[in-house]
Amino acid sequence: MENIIRELEQAEVGKVLVNEPLAKHTTMKIGGPADCLVVPKDIDSIKKIISIIKDHGVSWRAIGRGSNLLVSDEGIEGVVIKLGDGLDHLEIDGEVLTVGGGYSVIKLATIISKKGLSGLEFSSGIPGSVGGAVYMNAGAHGSDMSKILVKAHILFEDGTMEWLTCEELKFSYRTSILQNERPGICLEAVLKLEEGEKETIVSVMQKNKDYRRDTQPWNFPCAGSIFRNPLPDYAGALVEKAGLKGYKIGGAQVSDMHGNFIVNAGGATAQDVLDLIAFIKKTVLDKYNVQLETEVEIIGRKS
Template identity: 65%
Template sequence: MSKLTRLAETLRKEDVGRIRVNEPMSKHTTIRIGGPADLLIEPKNTKSLRKIMKAIYEHDVKWRAIGRGSNLLVSDKGIDGVVIKLGKGMDDLELNGTELRVAGGHSLIKLVAFISKEGLSGFEFAGGIPGSVGGAVYMNAGAHGSEISDILTKALVLFKDGRLEWLTNEEMEFSYRTSILQQRSGIVVVAIFDLKKGNKDSIIAEMNKNKDYRSDTQPWKEPCCGSVFRNPLPNHAGKLVEQSGLKGHQIGGAQISNMHGNFIVNVGGAKADDVLALINLVKKTVKNRYDIDLQTEVEIVYE
């Protein structure tokens, strides 16, 4: 009996949540690409998540966590080991005055809409950003000159040995689209944000303006994985792609969006290798034209 089979049996006895074997990751990524994960587990609450992590540690199995799959490119060969998907059951929310406590599996889009209607300011920049709260903290998501690190007070992180630890804003070591969690493997269980009271109508208007801008300029109505490259500030990746004449360029079923140069869309039957080929083409072209080394923002999982 393999380690994974024993792990699955252990976790089923513990009733930790939904467990699926050889689950296609194409069902769990916004670009609709990805081969099977050996095990995909959706914990039903934080207690279950800790049991899952403890069992993974004891069985010495590879793992990774995902939220809503909006910043993820998974190989067509799939993912070895366990994928922990945070969602329902890991989406609690508690508001005390201007302090917001929210679980890592909560939808960022739903959170921003809720907070705006409460007349609290701080999340307007995130209007229309897909994904989960945990993923947003992990990546230090941002837009319109603001980012998660501007409002996060601390985060409760579950590490692979089962240890829960509160990390302050400073301890998260935030920088542009990065955090310490990209070096120390951990799962954001809870995030606490410090918001400000404001005019509800103005906050909602600002949130909607940002959401509409995203809808009008980015191809979220098509399967895609979000911004592919980090902006090499003061330049912008999308502009460099456009100036290089690559918008609309297609390999297999993957295409550089005609709407935004920093997006790759699945126009039908795209493979992960198609997307990766486009990424490498863009990197090579921009390097040759502008002597700029583009770095990917999307997380690429090729086991």
């Protein structure tokens, strides 16, 4: 790794960190070290980073703001590209937004609401980046990213880049083509909103934000919803009905506020969370014959 780290530093592609604890870069505050973590300063820098990575034949993956993510205690081998400050550009042309994959969803929703643009009210209070929201088709309150996305600039596993339309991304519930069929990450997105009454938009956003604050554990490190809803059932309701609210393994605990959230109650390891996930799955399957599937992405070296 020494040669690739030296080459990345010499290429001046952005911030290069060695053996960086990923607990610093996830909302759950859990995760072992990345051999090398790079925060690119722009999209052109990403092209250089990928070229260097391919020349050295090392593994890599990208992350955003670290929500909806559980990194193993052993960390991640190779290079981790973090989409952050260098990919947080925003252009507003009437009702059309071009926004970087590293842009905060909460910040974006707040800014455009003040401009009287409607369509992102559902995202009020959703942590994470625009790139991550596209990747998993983030949604709430009856809407999601597929309703407003026109196209997205995607970086694929082989290092190629391509613009994909909303249809080509094959969105479904908390899913896109980027997760399995064509693994990739969103570098930037074009969104189409519509004009609305500023006061109404702000009011709806505040209502959604208040609902999250009142029903979700915002005061503990967590990754967001752990399980996909097995519709017509809801994962949180099944967990709560099974009597698992507050159940704890190590430092990982099912939230007292919402059954579909696991919080880091203090000193939790990734293994604590994995053990708790496995216990919840088995309990719900035994009691209700429902197989829960994780929504949170689990990545990193295996123990």
